[in-house]
Amino acid sequence: MLDPHLFRTDIDAVQVQLKRRAVEFDVERYTQLEKRRKAIQVKTQALQNEKNVISKSIGQAKAKGEDTQPIFDKIGGLGDELKAAEVELAQIQADMLAIMEALPNILDASVPAGKDEDENIELSQWGEKPQFDFEIKDHVDLGVLHQGMDFETGAKITSARFVVLKGQIARLQRALIQFMLDTHIDEHGYDETYVPFIVNADSLYGTGQLPKFADDLFKVSAEPDLYLIPTAEVPVTNIVRDEILEADSLPLKMVCHSPCFRSEAGAYGRDVRGLIRQHQFEKVELVQIVKADESEQAHEALTADAENILQKLGLAYRKVLLCAGDTGFSSTKTYDLEVWLPGQDKFREISSCSNFKDFQARRLKARWRNPETGKPELVHTLNGSGLAAGRTLVAILENYQTVSGDIEIPKVLQSYMGGLTVIKV
RNA sequence: GGAGAGGUGGCUGAGUGGCCGAAAGCGGCGGUCUUGAAAACCGUUGAAGGUUUAUCCCUUCCAAGAGUUCGAAUCUCUUCCUCUCCGCCA
Numbered sequence: 196m197l198d199p200h201l202f203r204t205d206i207d208a209v210q211v212q213l214k215r216r217a218v219e220f221d222v223e224r225y226t227q228l229e230k231r232r233k234a235i236q237v238k239t240q241a242l243q244n245e246k247n248v249i250s251k252s253i254g255q256a257k258a259k260g261e262d263t264q265p266i267f268d269k270i271g272g273l274g275d276e277l278k279a280a281e282v283e284l285a286q287i288q289a290d291m292l293a294i295m296e297a298l299p300n301i302l303d304a305s306v307p308a309g310k311d312e313d314e315n316i317e318l319s320q321w322g323e324k325p326q327f328d329f330e331i332k333d334h335v336d337l338g339v340l341h342q343g344m345d346f347e348t349g350a351k352i353t354s355a356r357f358v359v360l361k362g363q364i365a366r367l368q369r370a371l372i373q374f375m376l377d378t379h380i381d382e383h384g385y386d387e388t389y390v391p392f393i394v395n396a397d398s399l400y401g402t403g404q405l406p407k408f409a410d411d412l413f414k415v416s417a418e419p420d421l422y423l424i425p426t427a428e429v430p431v432t433n434i435v436r437d438e439i440l441e442a443d444s445l446p447l448k449m450v451c452h453s454p455c456f457r458s459e460a461g462a463y464g465r466d467v468r469g470l471i472r473q474h475q476f477e478k479v480e481l482v483q484i485v486k487a488d489e490s491e492q493a494h495e496a497l498t499a500d501a502e503n504i505l506q507k508l509g510l511a512y513r514k515v516l517l518c519a520g521d522t523g524f525s526s527t528k529t530y531d532l533e534v535w536l537p538g539q540d541k542f543r544e545i546s547s548c549s550n551f552k553d554f555q556a557r558r559l560k561a562r563w564r565n566p567e568t569g570k571p572e573l574v575h576t577l578n579g580s581g582l583a584a585g586r587t588l589v590a591i592l593e594n595y596q597t598v599s600g601d602i603e604i605p606k607v608l609q610s611y612m613g614g615l616t617v618i619k620v
Numbered sequence: 621g622g623a624g625a626g627g628u629g630g631c632u633g634a635g636u637g638g639c640c641g642a643a644a645g646c647g648g649c650g651g652u653c654u655u656g657a658a659a660a661c662c663g664u665u666g667a668a669g670g671u672u673u674a675u676c677c678c679u680u681c682c683a684a685g686a687g688u689u690c691g692a693a694u695c696u697c698u699u700c701c702u703c704u705c706c707g708c709c710a
Contacts, residue, residue: 237678240679247679253638441630
C-alpha cells in the first residue's frame with residue numbers, strides 16, 4: 196500500500212510514477228473521492244461529537260437527579276443523521292481503499308523503463324559456462340536416466356506439474372537445501388526460522404498477494420480462509436505484522452526453507468517440461484526487516500548472499516535489474532539472479548531479490564519505535580530466494596553432467612551427500 | 621471432537637451501562653537526591669485519523685463483526701483465538 200499522505204500532498208507525482216508501470220491512475224476520480232471523504236468525515240465527526248456531548252450530559256443530569264427529558268427532546272433525528280453519515284463515510288473509505296490496495300509500489304529511480312523481461316538490464320555475469328564435447332542431456336533426461344525423477348507418477352498421484360523424486364536425485368535436492376541453510380546461518384548471519392506452510396488471508400494481504408492475486412494461490416479452507424503458502428516470504432514477513440519492534444532488535448535477518456505452492460494460473464503452456472515450473476517446489480528464502488535508511492544497502496547485501504550460494508556451487512549466472520514492466524507488484528526494485536542452464540542454452544531465474552521499502556510494512560502495520568522521537572515508524576521489508584532449490588537441482592544436473600550421464604557433485608555438497616563425489620548412472 | 625474458563629495499553633492486571641482511553645503494579649522516559657550508580661521520591665508515558673503554522677481541540681480503537689441503548693470495555697448474537705480437563709493421534 197502506498198502512503199495516503201502522498202496522495203494528499205502530491206498526487207500528480209503519484210500518477211507520473213504509476214505511469215512507469217503502465218498503470219493509468221484516475222487523478223480526477225480520486226481527487227473527487229478525497230474531497231467527499233474529507234467533507235463527510237468532518238460532518239460525521241461533528242455529529243459524533245454532538246452525540247457524545249448530549250449523552251454525557253444525560254449521565255451528569257441523572258447523577259444529580261435532574262430531569263433528563265429536556266435533553267432527550269434535543270436529540271431528535273440526530274441518531275439517524277449520524278448513522279447515514281457513518282454509512283456514507285464507510286462506503287467512500289471502502290472505495291478509496293479498493294483503489295489504493297490495487298495500486299503497485301512506486302519504482303525506485305534506478306529501475307529502467309521497459310514493458311517486459313526483454314528489457315531487463317544485465318548488470319553482471321559470473322563464472323564460466325561449461326563447455327561440452329558431447330551431446331548434452333537436459334535435466335529431465337538426466338533425472339529419468341538416474342531413475343530419480345518421475346513426472347508420470349507425480350501426475351498420477353496428483354496432476355500435471357507435480358513430480359516424484361527418488362534416490363540420489365532426491366537426496367541431492369535435500370543436500371542443496373541443507374547447504375544453503377547452513378551457509379546463510381553460519382556465514383551470512385541469518386536466523387533459522389520454521390513457519391506454518393498454511394496461512395490466513397490477513398497474512399497474504401500483508402505481503403500483497405491478496406486481494407489481487409488470489410488466482411495464483413491454492414486455497415485449502417474457506418472458513419476460516421486458509422491458503423498454502425506461495426513462498427516462505429508470506430509467513431516469515433508476517434512474523435512482524437501488527438508489531439512495534441524495539442530499535443535494537445533490528446535488523447531482523449531470517450532464513451527459512453519451505454515448500455512453495457503456486458497454482459500457476461496463466462502459465463498454461465509455459466515450461467511444461469521438467470522441474471522448472473511446478474505447482475510445488477522447495478525454496479530457501481531470505482527475509483530482512485530493517486530501518487528505512489538501511490534498506491537499500493540491505494538489498495545489495497541480501498542479493499550478494501544469494502549470489503554467494505551460486506558461486507560456491509560453481510554455477511555460472513548473471514545478475515539482472517528488472518525493468519519497470521517486469522518488477523513485481525509490491526517491489527520498488529528487484530534483482531533477478533539467472534543461472535546458466537545448458538539444457539536450455541539460456542539463463543533462467545533462480546532467485547529474485549526485492550526491496551519493498553514500506554509498501555508491505557504499511558499493510559502489515561509493521562513498525563519500530565524510533566528512540567529519538569519515541570514514535571513508531573514503518574519498517575522496510577526485503578526478501579530474496581537463496582535459492583529456489585528445485586531449479587538449483589536442475590542447474591546442478593545440467594551443468595555437472597558427464598558424457599556417460601553421471602553427475603559430478605560440487606565440492607561444497609559432498610559432505611551433505613555422505614562423501615559421494617559423483618552420482619553414477 | 622466433548623466439557624469448562626478466558627481474550628483489556630510494551631507487560632501483569634482491575635473495571636459488569638454514564639467524565640473509562642481505561643485503576644494499580646512493572647517496564648520506559650524526564651527530574652530530585654548522589655562523586656558516580658543503585659535505592660527512594662516526584663512527574664511523565666498507547667495507536668490511527670481529522671483540524672491546525674503550532675499548541676489546543678475533535679473522532680475512532682478494550683480479539684473481530686453485527687445488534688440493543690440517548691450512552692457499551694461492560695448487555696445480546698456470530699466468528700476467530702488462547703488456556704484447562706477428557707477423547708483421538710504423528
